[in-house]
Amino acid sequence: MTAITIKTAEEIELMVRANQIVAGALNSIQQSIKPGLSTWKLDKIAETYALDNGSTPAFKGYRGYPASLCVSLNEQVVHGIPSKKVVVRDGDIVSIDFGVNYRGYYGDAALSIALGDVSQSRRRLLQVTRDALTCGIDQVRPGKRISDVSLAVQRHVEKNNFHVVKQFVGHGIGTHLHEAPEVPNYHKRGSSPRLLPGMVIAIEPMVNVGTSNVKILGDGWTVITADKSDSAHFEHSVAVTEGDPLVLSADIIAKKII
Numbered sequence: 390m391t392a393i394t395i396k397t398a399e400e401i402e403l404m405v406r407a408n409q410i411v412a413g414a415l416n417s418i419q420q421s422i423k424p425g426l427s428t429w430k431l432d433k434i435a436e437t438y439a440l441d442n443g444s445t446p447a448f449k450g451y452r453g454y455p456a457s458l459c460v461s462l463n464e465q466v467v468h469g470i471p472s473k474k475v476v477v478r479d480g481d482i483v484s485i486d487f488g489v490n491y492r493g494y495y496g497d498a499a500l501s502i503a504l505g506d507v508s509q510s511r512r513r514l515l516q517v518t519r520d521a522l523t524c525g526i527d528q529v530r531p532g533k534r535i536s537d538v539s540l541a542v543q544r545h546v547e548k549n550n551f552h553v554v555k556q557f558v559g560h561g562i563g564t565h566l567h568e569a570p571e572v573p574n575y576h577k578r579g580s581s582p583r584l585l586p587g588m589v590i591a592i593e594p595m596v597n598v599g600t601s602n603v604k605i606l607g608d609g610w611t612v613i614t615a616d617k618s619d620s621a622h623f624e625h626s627v628a629v630t631e632g633d634p635l636v637l638s639a640d641i642i643a644k645k646i647i
C-alpha cells in the first residue's frame with residue numbers, strides 16, 4: 390500500500406472521468422443483461438465500453454487476474470471470473486465489479502443486480518447492502534475518520550441481521566487501483582486515519598446472509614460464503630470535499646457529464 394495521497398482539483402476531475410466510464414460500463418451491462426447470457430459476454434460489454442471511451446480495463450492482469458470484469462453469482466461474494474460456460478439465470482443475484490484506468494487515474498465501482506424474478510429475501514439483501522454503502526458515504530466528511538465509515542456500514546448491516554465480510558476491505562484509490570488507507574466494513578480496534586479534503590476512497594460493503602466467513606475457490610480468485618448463503622456487493626469511489634461527499638462513480642453524474 391502507498392501512503393494516503395491528497396488529490397488536486399485537476400486530479401479529482403480526471404477521477405470523475407475514470408469513474409464515469411466505470412458507471413457507464415455498469416449501466417450498459419444492466420441494460421443488456423438477460424437470462425441466458427454468459428458472464429464472458431458481460432465481460433466483453435464492459436471491456437468494449439472502457440476501450441471505446443479512451444480507458445483501459447484496470448483488473449485485467451492485476452495480480453494475474455484474467456479478465457476485465459468480476460462477475461459473482463449468488464453465494465459468490467467477489468472476484469468471480471467470467472466464463473463462456475457460466476450463464477446468468479432468472480432469479481440470480483449478479484454482482485458486477487469493474488475498474489478502469491483513464492489518463493493514469495483509476496475508477497472502481499460495483500453493484501449487485503437482481504435478475505428477473507428474484508425472491509423477496511434476495512431483494513432485501515440487495516437493498517440492505519446498497520443502503521449500507523449509502524450510510525458509509527454519508528460519513529465521508531472532513532474531520533470524520535475511516536472508522537466512522539466502517540462503523541456506519543457495519544451497524545446498518547447488523548441491524549438487519551446480515552453479516553459483513555471482514556477478509557476483504559475497501560481502499561484508497563488514485564494513481565493506483567489500491568492505495569492507502571484500507572476501508573474495512575467493520576470496526577477495527579485502534580485509531581484510523583482522519584478524512585481530509587482531496588482524499589478518495591472506494592467503499593465496498595460485501596454482505597452475507599448467514600456468516601461473515603468466506604472461502605476462496607480452487608481458481609484462486611472466486612470468493613464464496615463459507616455456508617453457501619447469498620451475498621451482495623456495492624461499491625462507489627468517493628472523494629472527500631470541504632462539504633458533502635462527492636460520489637465519483639454515481640450514475641447521476643454520468644447523466645450530467647457524458
Ligand code: MF3
Nearest residue numbers: 447448451454459468486497
Ligand atoms: N473492485 C475490486 C477491488 O477493489 C476489484 C479487484 S479485482 C482484481 O478490490 F482483479 F483486480 F483483483
Ligand code: CO
Nearest residue numbers: 497591593624
Ligand atoms: Co474496489
